[in-house]
Amino acid sequence: MLVVPPQAELEGNDHEDRARRDEKVVENIMKAAQMHLVVATLLMTVTFTVGFTLPGGFESDTNSPNKGMAILLRRTAFRAFVVSDTIAFTCSSGAVFAYFAMAANAISAVTELTVIIHLYNMAIALQIYTMAAVVVAFATGMYVTLEHSVGLAVTVCFIGCISFIVLCLSMILLPLKRPT
Numbered sequence: 232m233l234v235v236p237p238q239a240e241l242e243g244n245d246h247e248d249r250a251r252r253d254e255k256v257v258e259n260i261m262k263a264a265q266m267h268l269v270v271a272t273l274l275m276t277v278t279f280t281v282g283f284t285l286p287g288g289f290e291s292d293t294n295s296p297n298k299g300m301a302i303l304l305r306r307t308a309f310r311a312f313v314v315s316d317t318i319a320f321t322c323s324s325g326a327v328f329a330y331f332a333m334a335a336n337a338i339s340a341v342t343e344l345t346v347i348i349h350l351y352n353m354a355i356a357l358q359i360y361t362m363a364a365v366v367v368a369f370a371t372g373m374y375v376t377l378e379h380s381v382g383l384a385v386t387v388c389f390i391g392c393i394s395f396i397v398l399c400l401s402m403i404l405l406p407l408k409r410p411t
Contacts, residue, residue: 315365329353
């Protein structure tokens with residue numbers, strides 16, 4: 232998350248200095264947001280596609296009353312997969328919308344730094360939730376398709392969840408920096 236310290240009372244040329252600093256901060260945030268927007272859009276695209284290419288496939292028997300329904304629908308792991316994929320899609324969509332709102336605010340006549348910072352923080356949080364949900368979707372999708380081989384299914388799920396450890400370690404070990 233982006234942290235900006237409170238601003239002190241400014242006098243004379245300090246207002247111009249603050250305006251230049253704020254403009255530089257907005258510029259740096261928008262540069263970072265461009266890359267983040269690409270990531271959010273890719274995640275949104277992948278999670279959307281996964282919704283139509285479900286593990287296990289669909290019932291294709293023309294005489295079945297369940298024609299077109301997901302074959303693994305009754306499995307708990309499959310349901311967890313669908314819910315986590317939906318969460319990932321929703322959060323990545325929200326992040327994309329937040330980045331668009333940032334861009335709209337940045338080009339307006341009155342750019343409000345605090346609004347851009349709040350939108351940026353919200354978009355980053357949504358992307359973190361998206362990545363976590365994608366990991367859960369991956370693990371549950373793999374589990375439901377490999378559950379007949381429990382050892383392999385558990386191993387794949389464990390390896391897939393290593394990214395959570397990386398996320399936690401990065402949040403603990405990397406200090407937050409103020410944009411310059």
